Amino acid sequence: MIEVVNLSKNFKKVTAVDQVNLYIEPGEIVGLLGPNGAGKSTTIAMLSTLISPTEGDVLLNQKSILKNPSDLRGVLGVVPQEIALYQDLTARENLQFFGSIQKMAKQVLNKRIDIVLEQIGLQNEPKKLVKHYSGGMKRRLNIGVAMLHEPKYLIMDEPTVGIDPQSRNHILKTVKTLNENSNMAIIYTSHYMEEVEFLCNRIYIMDKGRIIASGTKEEIKAVLSSENTVHVKLEYHSKGFVNDLLEQPMLSNINAKEGEITFTVAKGMDFLPMLLSLCEKNNVILKSFQVEEPTLEDVFLHLTGRALRN
Numbered sequence: 001m002i003e004v005v006n007l008s009k010n011f012k013k014v015t016a017v018d019q020v021n022l023y024i025e026p027g028e029i030v031g032l033l034g035p036n037g038a039g040k041s042t043t044i045a046m047l048s049t050l051i052s053p054t055e056g057d058v059l060l061n062q063k064s065i066l067k068n069p070s071d072l073r074g075v076l077g078v079v080p081q082e083i084a085l086y087q088d089l090t091a092r093e094n095l096q097f098f099g100s101i102q103k104m105a106k107q108v109l110n111k112r113i114d115i116v117l118e119q120i121g122l123q124n125e126p127k128k129l130v131k132h133y134s135g136g137m138k139r140r141l142n143i144g145v146a147m148l149h150e151p152k153y154l155i156m157d158e159p160t161v162g163i164d165p166q167s168r169n170h171i172l173k174t175v176k177t178l179n180e181n182s183n184m185a186i187i188y189t190s191h192y193m194e195e196v197e198f199l200c201n202r203i204y205i206m207d208k209g210r211i212i213a214s215g216t217k218e219e220i221k222a223v224l225s226s227e228n229t230v231h232v233k234l235e236y237h238s239k240g241f242v243n244d245l246l247e248q249p250m251l252s253n254i255n256a257k258e259g260e261i262t263f264t265v266a267k268g269m270d271f272l273p274m275l276l277s278l279c280e281k282n283n284v285i286l287k288s289f290q291v292e293e294p295t296l297e298d299v300f301l302h303l304t305g306r307a308l309r310n
């Protein structure tokens with residue numbers, strides 16, 4: 001298990017990471033979700049021993065790695081946010097180069113390269129130079145480089161930024177398969193809450209250097225378990241109807257646009273009779289209504305008053 005204990009990092013006057021605690025157990029996918037500038041990359045840089053913390057510690061199987069970073073490096077792969085590849089080499093040549101600087105034995109390396117190329121879906125591009133790859137293919141090869149030494153833990157720093165939806169889906173599937181077939185534990189950072197919801201068993205939500213929520217998806221969403229969002233569509237817009245809604249004490253966050261209205265209501269509240277009687281009173285026809293479960297985006301909004309992406 002890897003544990004991060006009271007980890008902080010100051011850059012002069014900026015506190016990029018502030019007393020962060022988290023852990024990852026073998027075989028799980030953990031999400032680190034937060035907007036730009038939340039401190040995710042700085043946390044990862046400390047976790048992967050690239051920069052040293054101002055305060056706090058990182059433990060591998062309960063032993064500090066600050067004095068012996070090589071213990072962690074052997075079991076950890078890091079996929080950086082930036083593409084770090086040689087453009088004038090093929091995928092295989094890139095993997096050969098990065099494997100050789102890790103001093104992997106030639107035979108072992110060649111076997112691993114075959115496996116990794118298959119895992120990242122680039123086995124059928126033997127002659128193509130990286131400079132002729134699409135953005136998504138480069139990202140996949142970037143992941144392959146980090147996987148060469150068969151790490152038990154893989155850290156991925158926003159691996160889907162700036163790529164097309166098809167490549168993004170491929171990467172998400174690769175991450176899931178790697179975890180399921182190789183039992184590789186993955187720390188996945190992102191500001192896309194739907195990716196984190198899809199992939200991760202446990203999630204940490206970070207903002208302004210701090211962890212503001214953590215737990216399973218269900219536990220985090222339970223923060224909002226007392227409320228449901230309701231979407232109502234009317235046949236046509238009615239000012240009177242909206243005014244009547246605004247006067248209902250059990251409703252909040254009422255938003256009306258044309259014939260579409262959204263509001264929040266306490267969970268379990270039977271609001272339908274009220275809705276139907278207001279329709280009748282204002283002579284409008286209810287086209288549809290939908291009760292929505294909260295998303296991680298809603299939780300973030302609730303905790304910070306801001307959207308994850310702006």
Ligand SMILES: Nc1ncnc2c1ncn2[C@@H]1O[C@H](COP(=O)(O)OP(=O)(O)OP(=O)(O)O)[C@@H](O)[C@H]1O
Nearest residue numbers: 011014015016034035036037038039040041042043
């Ligand atoms: N080397 C540095 N010197 C000064 N400030 C830094 C440095 N690195 C990061 N910061 C600041 O620390 C804060 C956290 O940055 P960090 O890159 O860790 O956030 P992030 O969540 O990874 O965001 P992004 O998704 O944009 O990468 C930001 O305010 C950033 O400007």
